[in-house]
Amino acid sequence: MQAAELFEQKIKPPEVARRLRVSAKSAYQWHQVWRDGGVQALASRGPSRSRCRLSPWSLEKxxxxxxxGPAGHGWVEDHVWTASRVxxxxxxxxxxxxxxSGATRLG
Incomplete structure (x- = not known):
């Protein structure tokens, strides 16, 4: 939101980049987003995550x-589900x- 405040003060993207210690490219992108959609367009949407490729039914199944257990699927040396096995x-x-790593994030 600091970038939006600076843009509202008519501060140019290179100066915004310098003040906020980001690349000029990022500041120019933010400026474009701000011009097109205002302050709300710059609001964080949180961390991005990939969409789960399994349906809710498939996850339940x-x-x-x-x-x-792993032994029921051929891993008889131990009884531990590893991310690789999943x-x-x-x-x-x-x-x-x-x-x-994607398998560890299923939930």
Whole structure:
């Protein structure tokens, strides 16, 4: 919101960049967004997240699938679901690819 206040004072993007310690490119982008939509357009929308590629039904079905344990799906050396194993099961069961880190964020 500091950028919007500076733009309202007719301060140019290069000076806004200097004052806020950001790149000039960012300040020019903010300026364009501010001109098109005002202060509200610059408001944070929070951290971006990828949309879940599994439907709510698939997530529910998969949760039940996980309750069978890793041994029920071929991992008999130990009884621990790892992120790698979860990603592998999603791929095999639903034909949807998740990275290991992506699998840790399912919920």
């Amino acid at each position: 998969f949760a039940a699938h996980l309750e069978e 990603a592998t099961r999603i791929s095999r069961k639903f034909h949807v690819t998740y990275s290991v």
